[in-house]
Amino acid sequence: MTVTQVSAIAPNLRKDFPILHQEINGKPLIYFDNAATSQKPTAVINALKNYYELNNANVHRGAHSLSGRATDDYEGARDKVAKFINARSRNEIVYTRNASEAINIVAYTWGLANLKEDDEIILSVMEHHSNIVPWQIIAQKTGTKIRFVELTDTEEFNLQQYKTFLNEKTKLVSIVHVSNTLGCINPVEEIINLAHQQGAKVLIDACQSLPHMPIDVQGMDCDWLVGSGHKMCATTGIGFLYGKEELLLKMPPFLGGGEMIGEVYLDHFTCGELPHKFEAGTPAIGEAIALGAAVDYLSSIGMDKIHQYEEQLTAYLFEKLNKIPHLKIYGNQPTPDGQGRACLAAFNVDGIHASDLATLLDNEGIAIRSGHHCTQPLHRYLEISGSARASLYFYNTFEEIDTFVKALQETIDFFTQMM
Structure with a gap:
């Protein structure tokens, strides 16, 4: 399967998910909380x-x-x-x-x-x-x-x-x-x-x-x-x-x-x-x-196709997040082609509470998670109280990642200016 064939999954299937076609706070919804629960297609x-x-x-x-x-x-x-x-x-x-x-x-x-x-x-x-x-x-x-x-x-x-x-x-x-x-x-x-x-x-x-x-x-x-x-x-x-x-x-x-x-x-x-x-x-x-x-x-769709597409999303997501200063992602880094981990990133930014990040991103229509993600022992092991988490699925797109990373950087800049 070629990259082009795999990358065509999300644009072709987003129409099947009614909830994705709405605005939150006047902005198109970007749903990056799939590790908590996925959205439901019309067929379901x-x-x-x-x-x-x-x-x-x-x-x-x-x-x-x-x-x-x-x-x-x-x-x-x-x-x-x-x-x-x-x-x-x-x-x-x-x-x-x-x-x-x-x-x-x-x-x-x-x-x-x-x-x-x-x-x-x-x-x-x-x-x-x-x-x-x-x-x-x-x-x-x-x-x-x-x-x-x-x-x-x-x-x-x-x-x-x-x-x-x-x-x-x-x-x-x-x-x-x-x-x-x-x-x-x-x-x-x-x-x-x-x-x-x-x-x-x-x-x-x-x-x-x-x-x-x-x-x-x-x-x-x-x-x-x-x-x-x-x-x-x-x-x-x-x-x-x-x-x-x-x-x-x-x-x-x-x-x-x-x-x-x-x-x-x-x-x-x-x-x-x-x-x-x-x-x-x-x-x-x-x-x-x-x-x-x-x-x-x-x-x-094919679980193999879903997995391959999400590997591409993973590679792109980490390429973008790794460029943000003072941002710590937990877990291993994926390979350059996105293999070796799931398409999610739990992270913290120095000096900024995870819930504050999530709240301001929601103002931009972007849904991410913050908290301990039902893994309190792991967070204690990592010596952190919580983390923010962006988790993607096959209906998410590279363009949504761009919007998310831009909004995240602007949110960080906003807090930095206030410090």
């Missing part, structure tokens, strides 16, 4: 709308036509997700409200059943709170020890330290694929292989990788992988847990009632078959159908 909005207008009914339980159509669309979306990540079976895809719930399912089922005192869990200092707190709770309940992999001098995952942590006590490794703050792409295949050599299980947080690059769970050989729909062009309120079928079969149910039921007696119950064993109650039907529409949309 229509999928949700069509469910409620045409097929609104509960799934699996009704003999009437509406229920049949809703069930077909709901379960069809599961098939799409399974294909999207190359799962072996649709039974390995469990719908959840979000990735946080997916991690908690593993923690409270497999974790409580298998972890004991003196066992060890390996996390990293760059993890999202959702991949720290559940394991802290389980550690408190079981006496399991948590060890945190630190960063290299280039602020990437310290693979050498990780190797020294692995031992016969290691029972679980739970690692983010792409950091939502550092932007580094962690070597998950090697992380997984090394853990498996010690007999440990591995969970991968793929929230920041699923929307941006091809994911193959069989190629990774991860035991579990979690994703959040709202970061990959779907709605809020829907995510999924991928788990190897043999593991999901052994894990006890997380919640009781509704969809997870096989048979219920006064003195006992049986669970339904996979994947419904972990889907208690009436599910987020419309949201799951919308997730399927989002997968269709991303697949129609």
Whole structure:
């Protein structure tokens, strides 16, 4: 694929995203907060709308036509997700409200059943709170020890330290694929292989990788992988847990009632078959159908094309940001062609608070993030209270980067003059 072909993605697809065609404070919206949540194409909005207008009914339980159509669309979306990540079976895809719930399912089922005192869990200092707190709770309940992999001098995952942590006590490794703050792409295949050599299980947080690059769970050989729909062009309120079928079969149910039921007696119950064993109650039907529409949309573009285009955006973004004096970007630098990290930059400017930068940029119609990005331990490790973050997606353009960098420089100049 040529550069020209890849670069044509954003201009051709922006028309699919109604929210992008508006003004904020009298300026065209530039949305650079995609690591927090992505925008939704018309195809996804229509999928949700069509469910409620045409097929609104509960799934699996009704003999009437509406229920049949809703069930077909709901379960069809599961098939799409399974294909999207190359799962072996649709039974390995469990719908959840979000990735946080997916991690908690593993923690409270497999974790409580298998972890004991003196066992060890390996996390990293760059993890999202959702991949720290559940394991802290389980550690408190079981006496399991948590060890945190630190960063290299280039602020990437310290693979050498990780190797020294692995031992016969290691029972679980739970690692983010792409950091939502550092932007580094962690070597998950090697992380997984090394853990498996010690007999440990591995969970991968793929929230920041699923929307941006091809994911193959069989190629990774991860035991579990979690994703959040709202970061990959779907709605809020829907995510999924991928788990190897043999593991999901052994894990006890997380919640009781509704969809997870096989048979219920006064003195006992049986669970339904996979994947419904972990889907208690009436599910987020419309949201799951919308997730399927989002997968269709991303697949129609091609995840390889999205990844290549974002590499170009990354190279251009860093070329421009690196020219701004007194601006510190966290995480590793990309290669000249944009490889080696995600298309996001968390940064600080000497003497200027990140929230002040974000507020003044919003006055120019530019949406970025400021704060700790749900990575407080990482910010403490870096000895900073917070950071500003610009995170891009395939519907963003080189022209938007130019506007953002110009506005950022003017904002810095404004604060500098006031000092």
